[in-house]
Amino acid sequence: MSFPHIIRSAIRSTSSKIALLARSTTTFTNRSFCSSSESEKNSTTPSEASYYHLSGGPSHMRAAVFWEPGKPLTFEDFHMPRPKANEVLIKTKACGVCHSDLHVIKGELPFASPCVVGHEITGEVVEHGQLSDSKIIERFPVGSQVVGAFIMPCGSCSFCSKGQDDLCEDFFAYNRAKGTLYDGETRLFLRNSGKPVYMYSMGGLAEYCVVPAHALAVLPNSLPYTESAILGCAVFTAYGAMAHAAEVRPGDAIAVIGIGGVGSSCLQIARAFGASEIIAVDVQDEKLQKAKFLGATHCVNASKVDAVKTIKDITGGNGVDIAVEALGRPQTFLQCVQSVRDGGKAVMIGLTLSGAKGEVDINHLV
Numbered sequence: 630m631s632f633p634h635i636i637r638s639a640i641r642s643t644s645s646k647i648a649l650l651a652r653s654t655t656t657f658t659n660r661s662f663c664s665s666s667e668s669e670k671n672s673t674t675p676s677e678a679s680y681y682h683l684s685g686g687p688s689h690m691r692a693a694v695f696w697e698p699g700k701p702l703t704f705e706d707f708h709m710p711r712p713k714a715n716e717v718l719i720k721t722k723a724c725g726v727c728h729s730d731l732h733v734i735k736g737e738l739p740f741a742s743p744c745v746v747g748h749e750i751t752g753e754v755v756e757h758g759q760l761s762d763s764k765i766i767e768r769f770p771v772g773s774q775v776v777g778a779f780i781m782p783c784g785s786c787s788f789c790s791k792g793q794d795d796l797c798e799d800f801f802a803y804n805r806a807k808g809t810l811y812d813g814e815t816r817l818f819l820r821n822s823g824k825p826v827y828m829y830s831m832g833g834l835a836e837y838c839v840v841p842a843h844a845l846a847v848l849p850n851s852l853p854y855t856e857s858a859i860l861g862c863a864v865f866t867a868y869g870a871m872a873h874a875a876e877v878r879p880g881d882a883i884a885v886i887g888i889g890g891v892g893s894s895c896l897q898i899a900r901a902f903g904a905s906e907i908i909a910v911d912v913q914d915e916k917l918q919k920a921k922f923l924g925a926t927h928c929v930n931a932s933k934v935d936a937v938k939t940i941k942d943i944t945g946g947n948g949v950d951i952a953v954e955a956l957g958r959p960q961t962f963l964q965c966v967q968s969v970r971d972g973g974k975a976v977m978i979g980l981t982l983s984g985a986k987g988e989v990d991i992n993h994l995v
């Protein structure tokens with residue numbers, strides 16, 4: 630008799646974003662069209678940024694637009710997006726490329742189109758919407774450096790009121806279902822035709838983006854824009870999974886299946902939380918090599934050995950206290966459950982194709 634709990638990512642977001650098939654979260658800086666740089670970050674003062682806004686700022690911007698699956702993104706000119714109450718206009722400094730974006734681009738996750746994807750951003754506050762709460766303006770003054778979360782909580786629905794921002798009704802009902810913000814409208818309109826373009830989260834692959842203020846956090850001066858972009862998706866998904874779903878404790882044995890952006894963040898957080906055995910599972914030696922630097926004590930190449938058996942061997946035949954599936958495939962879903970000791974936890978983070986099913990070993994679960 631065994632009692633592993635299957636935890637469907639505490640962060641629904643968690644699931645919705647990860648689709649770690651990508652198994653790599655890369656970040657690029659909008660230097661090409663923003664001409665931003667770290668030196669600029671360090672030299673930009675609130676007063677200069679205020680001037681930037683008061684002077685009117687640019688009236689248009691560019692963004693990368695997804696039209697339909699199988700076709701390349703195109704750069705298009707847009708009217709400058711304008712924030713409404715309690716929304717913030719951000720000058721984008723960096724935006725990660727997550728596999729969730731790729732799922733949309735490949736047509737594997739249905740989403741309104743045309744749209745601007747990109748949901749892991751850092752940037753600088755350049756404008757607040759009219760009638761915004763004064764506390765929001767005080768917290769994120771024009772010129773402040775921020776990082777955005779891909780789940781953008783409305784702050785007032787039943788879930789947000791209970792502190793479960795990750796389940797925000799408005800985010801899923803409007804942004805994920807319709808590609809808009811919470812008045813049912815996008816903030817993106819093509820410059821030449823006025824055609825509305827939808828937003829995957831904030832639509833981060835753009836020179837500027839509008840973000841509901843509840844999705845922002847101040848980015849400390851000590852953290853660089855580029856490397857910090859993944860905080861809003863890959864890292865916070867991993868943190869939610871390890872801190873809230875898995876509740877990792879010192880001494881735990883942990884297996885992480887799929888060493889991409891989220892999986893590699895899980896390794897680092899597991900190490901920070903004091904896990905004893907941290908087993909990285911992937912099918913690419915290159916990723917397993919990197920995993921060692923990120924805290925893995927053991928590496929398992931599942932294309933060469935039986936991953937479940939190897940995990941059992943490493944843990945004296947018991948299985949791990951916590952197994953994390955950060956890939957999103959039926960096979961690894963089952964491996965995750967099978968790798969867990971009696972009473973342990975299987976934490977599912979990986980997103981996959983719409984409608985995909987995962988098998989569960991019932992007797993191991995019950």
Ligand SMILES: [Zn+2]
Nearest residue numbers: 646727729862
């Ligand atoms: Zn993401």
Ligand SMILES: [Zn+2]
Nearest residue numbers: 783786789797
């Ligand atoms: Zn909400």
